[in-house]
Amino acid sequence: xxxxxxxxxxxxxxxxxxxxxxxxxxxxxxxxxxxxxxxxxxxxxxxxxxxxxxxxxxxxxxxxxxxxxxxxxxxxxxxxxxxxxxxxxxxxxxxxxxxxxxxxxxxxxxxxxxxxxxxxxxxxxxxxxxxxxxxxxxxxxxxxxxxxxxxxxxxxxxxxxxxxxxxxxxxxxxxxxxxxxxxxxxxxxxxxxxxxxxxxxxxxxxxxxxxxxxxxxxxxxxxxxxxxxxxxxxxxxxxxxxxxxxxxxxxxxxxxxxxxxxxxxxxxxxxxxxxxxxxxxxxxxxxxxxxxxxxxxxxxxxxxxxxxxxxxxxxxxx
Numbered sequence: 001x002x003x004x005x006x007x008x009x010x011x012x013x014x015x016x017x018x019x020x021x022x023x024x025x026x027x028x029x030x031x032x033x034x035x036x037x038x039x040x041x042x043x044x045x046x047x048x049x050x051x052x053x054x055x056x057x058x059x060x061x062x063x064x065x066x067x068x069x070x071x072x073x074x075x076x077x078x079x080x081x082x083x084x085x086x087x088x089x090x091x092x093x094x095x096x097x098x099x100x101x102x103x104x105x106x107x108x109x110x111x112x113x114x115x116x117x118x119x120x121x122x123x124x125x126x127x128x129x130x131x132x133x134x135x136x137x138x139x140x141x142x143x144x145x146x147x148x149x150x151x152x153x154x155x156x157x158x159x160x161x162x163x164x165x166x167x168x169x170x171x172x173x174x175x176x177x178x179x180x181x182x183x184x185x186x187x188x189x190x191x192x193x194x195x196x197x198x199x200x201x202x203x204x205x206x207x208x209x210x211x212x213x214x215x216x217x218x219x220x221x222x223x224x225x226x227x228x229x230x231x232x233x234x235x236x237x238x239x240x241x242x243x244x245x246x247x248x249x250x251x252x253x254x255x256x257x258x259x260x261x262x263x264x265x266x267x268x269x270x271x272x273x274x275x276x277x278x279x280x281x282x283x284x285x286x287x288x289x290x291x292x293x294x295x296x297x298x299x300x301x302x303x304x305x306x307x308x309x310x311x312x313x314x315x316x317x318x
């Protein structure tokens with residue numbers, strides 16, 4: 001009789017059938033029955049709930065104090081900066097600023113570049129501080145030189161307004177425009193905890209920030225360099241790329257002064273002026289610009305009229 005060797009693992013043989021050769025059934029009835037879908041905005045790829053939880057949840061010993069966020073979003077033609085806080089009912093906007101407001105302050109083109117993002121962040125910061133009555137106490141950095149400085153508390157005054165940067169789903173690469181808006185809001189007098197390692201001009205090897213490079217970006221120096229390059233290298237592309245600057249008479253050497261004047265104008269009057277909306281007088285009918293849907297008889301008659309017009313034009317008898 002053959003002895004059993006306990007040191008060798010026992011091999012359980014299973015004969016594979018032709019129908020199921022080495023296939024493990026994963027998505028069975030129980031899988032579909034217990035499947036739980038993710039939140040709608042996660043399914044649509046709009047909200048990072050992992051980040052949102054940490055940006056919204058407040059310490060329980062602070063009771064009813066909301067946690068404010070600087071929400072920065074970009075579209076093809078605009079930049080949106082909002083100071084937002086969350087309630088159980090949803091998010092509420094305390095103050096907002098848009099890049100399409102910048103022409104009012106003297107920015108004549110390039111409303112989505114790095115310098116415009118800085119101006120938009122500065123505008124929302126001055127706007128929220130004016131609303132809270134802190135604009136005179138926290139001026140921020142009136143002449144940015146590219147160095148990193150955060151708003152500190154002032155004696156005999158309320159603490160600075162604090163918020164956290166909310167980038168959404170945008171990638172936080174070094175030099176991103178998201179950090180331009182954050183820098184503008186920080187220089188505007190809002191306390192936003194941040195470091196220096198995501199600004200343009202930061203050297204990852206030396207772990208130092210070149211303040212001159214950052215200052216150049218704040219005043220549109222990188223745009224001016226590209227304008228000079230294109231003007232010499234490809235005049236047609238220059239006229240197409242910078243058509244608004246050319247129409248406004250702005251050249252590469254004028255950009256720094258333009259952005260400096262815009263910063264000063266924002267600080268002088270950051271308030272939002274709502275546009276005049278025409279309200280109809282009592283009893284006046286409102287003009288409806290939407291086309292009403294044609295009935296079947298009207299559509300049929302319209303086709304007949306087109307056929308008759310075509311026949312008359314080409315001399316075709318009915």
